[in-house]
Amino acid sequence: MMKKVALTKDKPRCACGIFGVFDHPQASLLTYYGLHALQHRGQEASGIVACEDDADGKKKHFNLLKGLGLVTDVFKDYTILQDTLNGTSAIGHNRYSTAGSANNKFNIQPFVVNYRNGNLALAHNGNLTNFRSLRMELQDDGTIFQTTSDSEIILHLIARSRQAKQIDQVRDALNKVEGAFSLVILTDTMLIAARDSHGFRPLALGKKDGSYIVASETCAFDIIDAEYIRDIEPGEILVIDRTVAADEPLESYRLETVSPVSHHCIFEFIYFSRPDSRIFEESVDKVRRKLGKALAQDSPVRPDEGDKKTIVISVPDSSNTATLGYVSQSNKDGIPTKMEIGLIRNHYVGRTFIQPEQKQREMKVKTKYSIVKGVLKGRKVVIVDDSIVRGTTSKQLVKLLKQAEPKEIHFRITSPPIVNACHYGMDFPKKEDLIAVQCGGDIEKIREELGVDSIRYLSMEKMLESVPTDDRKRYCTACFGGPYPTPIETTGDKNDLEV
Helix, strand or coil: CCCCCCCCCCCCEECEEEEEECCCCCHHHHHHHHHHHCHHHCCCEEEEEEEEECCCCCCEEEEEEEEECCHHHHCCCHHHHHHHCCCCEEEEEEECCCCCCCCCHHHCCCEEEEECCEEEEEEEEEEECCHHHHHHHHHHCCCCCCCCECHHHHHHHHHHCCCCCHHHHHHHHHCCCCEEEEEEEEECCEEEEEECCCCCCCCEEEEECCEEEEECCCHHHHCCCCEEEEECCCCEEEEEECCCCCCCCCEEEECCCCCCCCCEECHHHHHHCCCCCEECCEEHHHHHHHHHHHHHHHCCCCCCCCCCCEEEEECCCCCHHHHHHHHHHHHHCCCCEEECCCEEECCCCCCCCCCCCCCHHHHHHHHHEEECHHHHCCCEEEEEECCCCCCHHHHHHHHHHHCCCCCEEEEEECCCCCCCCCCCCEECCCHHHCHHHHCCCCHHHHHHHHCCCEEEECCHHHHHHCCCCCCCCCEECHHHCCCCCCCCCCCCCCCCCEC
């Protein structure tokens, strides 16, 4: 029997979303809208820093505002952007915190410092895998840390670099860190976009009104009518400043050590990125439809004799596109299948929704989802979902669906079982809390635990066939049992610092 665990974190969560704009008269406003589009990447805190000229034009001021809550909580009205966040360049950050750090205001990004070369601000998406040894080394040398975030290490490494030029200081620092990082760095004179050599997390370059934009996903370009240009390449450090003419390429540098192949986080396609985004040079919607089609080919569910069609429902919203693919392929293969809206998601559940002490888990699911009983009663029902982490929400969801009295319930998952923790920016629970680990990898035990008539996961092989690959483009599958692309520090507890 599985041990009981809390309902929280039953889906993987990403550390954050980042956005930057250089040399635009409405920099903070564009950043606000960009962060709004990236809200799904972090919902605990938000922040924007803008760079403006001094009255005499000789010095730069960094204006910063950040706080706990959603983008609309932190930036409540237009006057904040107009009066407080003046400047023609800005970067922003949405944060999802890990265990123990949700209320630590010091960890809210962007981080801003002033050092010998002027002002410096940083926003980071990802997770450094050698942050413990770097932090200990810096502390031994007398460095005083203001946060428990691994991102602060990058600022200290830049400030301590003995290189004369600022861009060389940034390169020096990034050559020392390992793991996953997509960064936007704002200085007095430039915006720097950088990505680790494996390209774990997405980062894209766009343009609006002649000004360059950088964002975690292209959905942040769409909301402000910006043009997508290209991805920041794995191992690239891209410099945006006023010295570049409109028809000239941007100045670009490379990290000293660049992986011969990328290791993009495949979970960005499966679950985390918005379906209307383009990441890793491919449409998320297109990939999710392929995942659904592959799942239908691998694990079809045929209607019983006398039933017109098998009913397929998604777990909204991340599984909607994959469900379309599943239904499309099923019908193509001669299996009468119909997609129905069997689950309604309540989008207005606050993060601090009051929960009764009794039946807390059941109530949390009911506040998030409602069932359409008439669609499900007496029917063979297939639930398509992107992943199962702890299994607690899935279990309660099945219990909720059974109230509609379906004939059968079949679970179909567009990814393999999750069996390992992520060290590159996705916040999974500890390995022992994963349902696949608790059940010893036995799919039949998972089926019994969830209380469904059948459950099937997409195989690793079929999953990898559904994503675009070439000689240099590969994916990190460590959470599904694949190898970790980089060495992982094992000293200390995973949650002793915010990662």
